Amino acid sequence: MSTTTVAHHDEHHDDHPTGIMRWLTTTNHKDIGTMYLTFSLVMFLVGGSMILGIRAELFKPGLQLMNPEFFNQLIGVHALIMIFAALMPAATGFANWMLPLQIGAPDMALPRLNNWGFWILPPSAILLTLPFTLALFGVGDGALATGWTFYPPLSVQGGIGVDFAIFAVHLLGISSVLGSINIIVTIYNMRAPGMTLMKMPMFAWGWLITAFLLIATIPVLAGAVTMLLTDRHFGTHFFDAAGGGDPIMFQHLFWFFGHPEVYILLLPVWGFIPQILQTFSRKPMYGYKAQVYSLWSIGALAVVVWAHHFFTAGMPVPALLYFMYSTMAISLPLAVLFYCWIRTMWKGSMSFETPMLFTVGWIILFGIGGLTGLVLADVAADAQYHNSYFVVAHFHYTLFAGGIMGIMAGVYYWLPKMTGHMYNEKLGKTHFWLTAISFNVTFIPQFFVGLAGMPRRIPDYALQFAEFNMISTVGAFVLGLSQLLFVYIILSCVKGGKKATDNVWEGAQGLEWTLPSPPPYHSFTEQPVVK
Amino acid sequence: MASHSENHYFVPHGSIYPALISVGLLSMASGFVFNVTGSDTRLDGSIKNPALSYLATPGKYMMYLGLAIILTMMFKWLSTVVTESITGQYKKWEDKSFRIGMIVFICSEVAFFAAFFGALFYMRVLSVPDLASYAPDITPYKDFLSAWPSQGPGGTVLGEAYKPNPEFHPMSWSGLPLINTLLLLSSGATITWAHWGLIKNNRKQLIIGLFLTIALGVTFLCCQAAEYHHAYTEMGLTLKSGAYGATFFMLTGFHGFHVTIGTLMLIVIWLRSIKGHFTPEHHFGFEGVAWYWHFVDVVWLGLYIFVYML
Amino acid sequence: MQGMKKLGVGAFALFLSLSARADFTWNFPEPVTPMALDTLHVHNKFMLITAVIFVAVLAIMIYSIVTHRHSKGYKPVADKAPSTAVEIFWTLIPFAILLLIDFVIMGIPAYHSVVMMEDTRDQSTMVIKITGSQWRWQYEYLDGDAKGIKFVSNLATSNDQMHNEADKGEHYLLEVDNPLVLPVGEKVRILMTASDVLHNWWVPQFGSSRVAVPGFIRETWVQVEKAGVYRGQCKELCGKGHGYMPVVVNAVSKEEFAQWANKKQDEQKAANDVKEMTKDELVAQGKVVYEKNCAVCHQVTGAGLPPAFPALTGSKIATGPIFGADGKYQKDSHLDRVLNGKGVMPAWKATLNDTEIAAVITYERNALGNTAAVDALVQPAQVKAARE
Numbered sequence A: 001m002s003t004t005t006v007a008h009h010d011e012h013h014d015d016h017p018t019g020i021m022r023w024l025t026t027t028n029h030k031d032i033g034t035m036y037l038t039f040s041l042v043m044f045l046v047g048g049s050m051i052l053g054i055r056a057e058l059f060k061p062g063l064q065l066m067n068p069e070f071f072n073q074l075i076g077v078h079a080l081i082m083i084f085a086a087l088m089p090a091a092t093g094f095a096n097w098m099l100p101l102q103i104g105a106p107d108m109a110l111p112r113l114n115n116w117g118f119w120i121l122p123p124s125a126i127l128l129t130l131p132f133t134l135a136l137f138g139v140g141d142g143a144l145a146t147g148w149t150f151y152p153p154l155s156v157q158g159g160i161g162v163d164f165a166i167f168a169v170h171l172l173g174i175s176s177v178l179g180s181i182n183i184i185v186t187i188y189n190m191r192a193p194g195m196t197l198m199k200m201p202m203f204a205w206g207w208l209i210t211a212f213l214l215i216a217t218i219p220v221l222a223g224a225v226t227m228l229l230t231d232r233h234f235g236t237h238f239f240d241a242a243g244g245g246d247p248i249m250f251q252h253l254f255w256f257f258g259h260p261e262v263y264i265l266l267l268p269v270w271g272f273i274p275q276i277l278q279t280f281s282r283k284p285m286y287g288y289k290a291q292v293y294s295l296w297s298i299g300a301l302a303v304v305v306w307a308h309h310f311f312t313a314g315m316p317v318p319a320l321l322y323f324m325y326s327t328m329a330i331s332l333p334l335a336v337l338f339y340c341w342i343r344t345m346w347k348g349s350m351s352f353e354t355p356m357l358f359t360v361g362w363i364i365l366f367g368i369g370g371l372t373g374l375v376l377a378d379v380a381a382d383a384q385y386h387n388s389y390f391v392v393a394h395f396h397y398t399l400f401a402g403g404i405m406g407i408m409a410g411v412y413y414w415l416p417k418m419t420g421h422m423y424n425e426k427l428g429k430t431h432f433w434l435t436a437i438s439f440n441v442t443f444i445p446q447f448f449v450g451l452a453g454m455p456r457r458i459p460d461y462a463l464q465f466a467e468f469n470m471i472s473t474v475g476a477f478v479l480g481l482s483q484l485l486f487v488y489i490i491l492s493c494v495k496g497g498k499k500a501t502d503n504v505w506e507g508a509q510g511l512e513w514t515l516p517s518p519p520p521y522h523s524f525t526e527q528p529v530v531k
Numbered sequence B: 001m002a003s004h005s006e007n008h009y010f011v012p013h014g015s016i017y018p019a020l021i022s023v024g025l026l027s028m029a030s031g032f033v034f035n036v037t038g039s040d041t042r043l044d045g046s047i048k049n050p051a052l053s054y055l056a057t058p059g060k061y062m063m064y065l066g067l068a069i070i071l072t073m074m075f076k077w078l079s080t081v082v083t084e085s086i087t088g089q090y091k092k093w094e095d096k097s098f099r100i101g102m103i104v105f106i107c108s109e110v111a112f113f114a115a116f117f118g119a120l121f122y123m124r125v126l127s128v129p130d131l132a133s134y135a136p137d138i139t140p141y142k143d144f145l146s147a148w149p150s151q152g153p154g155g156t157v158l159g160e161a162y163k164p165n166p167e168f169h170p171m172s173w174s175g176l177p178l179i180n181t182l183l184l185l186s187s188g189a190t191i192t193w194a195h196w197g198l199i200k201n202n203r204k205q206l207i208i209g210l211f212l213t214i215a216l217g218v219t220f221l222c223c224q225a226a227e228y229h230h231a232y233t234e235m236g237l238t239l240k241s242g243a244y245g246a247t248f249f250m251l252t253g254f255h256g257f258h259v260t261i262g263t264l265m266l267i268v269i270w271l272r273s274i275k276g277h278f279t280p281e282h283h284f285g286f287e288g289v290a291w292y293w294h295f296v297d298v299v300w301l302g303l304y305i306f307v308y309m310l
Numbered sequence C: 001m002q003g004m005k006k007l008g009v010g011a012f013a014l015f016l017s018l019s020a021r022a023d024f025t026w027n028f029p030e031p032v033t034p035m036a037l038d039t040l041h042v043h044n045k046f047m048l049i050t051a052v053i054f055v056a057v058l059a060i061m062i063y064s065i066v067t068h069r070h071s072k073g074y075k076p077v078a079d080k081a082p083s084t085a086v087e088i089f090w091t092l093i094p095f096a097i098l099l100l101i102d103f104v105i106m107g108i109p110a111y112h113s114v115v116m117m118e119d120t121r122d123q124s125t126m127v128i129k130i131t132g133s134q135w136r137w138q139y140e141y142l143d144g145d146a147k148g149i150k151f152v153s154n155l156a157t158s159n160d161q162m163h164n165e166a167d168k169g170e171h172y173l174l175e176v177d178n179p180l181v182l183p184v185g186e187k188v189r190i191l192m193t194a195s196d197v198l199h200n201w202w203v204p205q206f207g208s209s210r211v212a213v214p215g216f217i218r219e220t221w222v223q224v225e226k227a228g229v230y231r232g233q234c235k236e237l238c239g240k241g242h243g244y245m246p247v248v249v250n251a252v253s254k255e256e257f258a259q260w261a262n263k264k265q266d267e268q269k270a271a272n273d274v275k276e277m278t279k280d281e282l283v284a285q286g287k288v289v290y291e292k293n294c295a296v297c298h299q300v301t302g303a304g305l306p307p308a309f310p311a312l313t314g315s316k317i318a319t320g321p322i323f324g325a326d327g328k329y330q331k332d333s334h335l336d337r338v339l340n341g342k343g344v345m346p347a348w349k350a351t352l353n354d355t356e357i358a359a360v361i362t363y364e365r366n367a368l369g370n371t372a373a374v375d376a377l378v379q380p381a382q383v384k385a386a387r388e
Ligand code: HEA
Pocket: A149, A262, A263, A265, A266, A308, A309, A310, A311, A327, A328, A330, A331, A334, A335, A338, A363, A364, A367, A368, A369, A370, A371, A372, A373, A374, A375, A376, A377, A378, A382, A385, A386, A387, A391, A394, A395, A398, A399, A402, A403, C053, C054, C055, C057, C058
């Protein structure tokens, strides 16, 4: 008996069904990963188109295209789709594709559950958007119009769209919990012999902590929206002063989930970004341990700072101070991370293929998002920033630049491995420049209108904000069109192109690069041994 | 070849059940929304959306349809798993996956209950005292005093007038709740006894232990039903009784729901035990249910202390 | 890629030419309260620090990107087998820098601002209560010269302007019919509440913003130090009219304030005197009240926005009987609905006075395409009686 562990799959498992049944029934981690990534891309386009409607309405003052109710519906659904149906599935998709490859596992630990986790997503996307269609037929008055935050009493007052959104959130939550269970189990139980936790790829660390955060917070959100549902229909008084409840309690529950959520979205990205950096700097990543500890402390701090989202809701001074200082503390581990990333580049031998371009752009733009976040944490000044466009700009620097652009870096990095073809490098670079520039054109003006006093979630605005909004809208449309290029690049790469080598990138390190591109349907028939 | 199967990780066939369960979920969720939109009433009993009341009936059927799909598929999925288990597909490696998975799942359940306990603490400690604390010249709630249990000060919110029920009584900690506590605690003991039986390969002890646990679980549920009936008919305590009513019924209600699920799972493993499944070395199915049952037990203790006693 | 650069440069040029509009500011608008001033200082300081961090880090990165290139043949340094102790030491440096910034350089001023911001009572000389409701602000002076004054402040911008059918005025969307009037130099304690959903009373130049929570009372304060008209908006999503809920504050000298208060008190007294009115008078006044308060939901034409907001034209309630045989108003009658509301329909009894309610009901029953056969006319006295 050698030390090599052999993982064999069922002999008859190899003749898996084809066509639609392959996808509906699959238990293969790569198939499921592909479905997650595809779903994410589609929903990104859907959510993006919605916000283009918003930006078009905001092109100039006055009501041009839509009435305020519809405007409010688009905002909330845009955010829920982008966060839950675009960004989170993208990260889960990568986890499915890459975790087993990176840690040398035969597959995910609970394959059928994995399939279920994915197939819950399309129904929830339907639930989110169905009210728009129903309204066309005179049933109800459209999707939820409360923003993505569901604050009562507005959400108690709202119509059928709120109920649909509540159930969509329940389903999305189940999906995330299933995904997290699977990832935790896979990481603890499926690593190749010799791969200790402290030898794991950073991406696995990022996801492990994400999964723990999801397990701790998603059920709280589920509980909160359940209370909302009973307040709406069954006469409870959780969020109603007349019965001794408090609308602000909802905000506590929501943000107890909502703040960790922003790190849930980014921790996987913080996992693979250092891997991309080391590849293109041709030098091992700097400060592996320091990064792991930082990720853990971010995970721990994430669950104790939630109230910075409603400083203006009225809290006792000690609470305000506590939440301010604890929020600021998150910048400490993040400074360590930034330092390690840059130190990895330092004195490397850098080349700038598309993934690296996206990564460098990501560091800078996410830096802006993070630094403005640090400023927002200040209670006194937050009275001004809160619910102004300054916040909108902050969170698009973190969510679009930090989230979506990070994911794009990952897509370009792993696309050759996944499809077996090189994407078109020239188009990729064009996509990067178009995205980076138009992104800034869209959101820099929003910092300024925010400072000058423009609140968010308004369909129409005072005249002094007109020029900036115009620029922002132009930027948003260019940004949107650039993403069509992204879609084109991906599709043509899937169809064909130069064959990719096994190692794809000169400096790539990690088990996934030891397999052929694309990897065989069953990745490791022999579990590799890590020394 | 011997070492071969030791290190073989079982990747199951493709399965359509997960996707179909999702369809069931979609149907159940949207059916629920239609039903509740169509049939919803205000506190004064009038229909909220008369124009949409035609949605109620189709919604109800969609709900039932969805539920039927989910239950059928769950059952089939479970049978597949059981078959795989008794044909020896699962070895130590798979077993460990299931164990970790179950632990993580129970953690997520803990977080779910934590939300409701959090709501209870928040209302008791913060919002109810706050509402009673305003100076008499500015408060909208003149005679409201902060005391727990509370139904809140009453008032009009979003156009609906809410009046606390003057006949209201909180649930006492003695009587039925105390009996319930004893029932659940002893059920924790009987299931452990059954587990010992399984490990000693004493099948009789296993089967009797499980049966006793199920019996205790069912008795608990009956007592709780009686308690709810008593609350609604004689104590003026309903879901609508302000902060106390909402937290009381949501916490005990979700707990009762978990006891129901747990009892069903116990029945499944009981039947399996009778059929001769489970071996002293290999019985994740049993242990998963036992863990779940203990978790439900612990939640009850929390409930008993924070909802009933304090 | 050349094209893109041009685009970027073009956008940037447009950007710079923006200072054209007089009341646009690149930073917070000019502060006029101690709190806003303090906030501005804190903000400027923090922005400066973060800008310095950003530029420093960026410079290092760019230097590295330019020099340590593969294409230039730069060889990666062979990082020695990572000695973790050394690495941890190095990573503690950025940690320490941010520790200093967060908790000393930024943390201490932040502490003082918070304490100042939350101190609403100390030396305050006047108390007002602000109630947010969909979608208007209601102001009530609780003590001092203006004690007892209570009024509602509605958006004054016309519908035509919003729908691009008329030129937009200078203060488009930031103008109201009844601004809040405050004396310069007094510390005013503000009690904030709401009647339906969350709102947030915000004037950027005051630096104070506080959520109005229905059923709860939250506090903040302002002390305006310069006379003038200050404009802001509701800042918490509160439904479809959220963008149409401006705050306008008129800060005047103490003498002017006293005068205004006197005048307003007299007006209010006169309005509370209930007198018999003719149908034409009622309809004329009702039209004004209707367009100000009701048209957001029921529309100027009375067509409403079904299914959310019912049409009043042809509505059973708006044409059916109001008073029963005993002379009392009936449940679910027109008067009941307007006084007490139902669901999303607000209760107006606390917001409108007797004359206004009588007028708006009479208007709805005789205009908007309605001609009510019974109870065509409602007199202020009847409303007054109905309140009891
Ligand atoms: C992924 C998303 C994400 C991330 C990572 C963050 C990160 C942070 N956020 Fe943000 N935030 C959001 C998403 C995110 N946020 C969203 C969605 C909202 C609004 C939600 C809503 O209301 O709808 C929000 C709102 C929000 C608020 C509430 C504002 C308000 O409504 O009043 C606050 C307040 O404290 C805040 C703070 C922070 C802080 C302190 C961080 C910290 O984690 C940041 C730490 C990072 C740093 C400190 C950077 C360190 C960098 C360097 C040291 C060098 C950089 C320089 C170069 C690279 C050149 N955020």
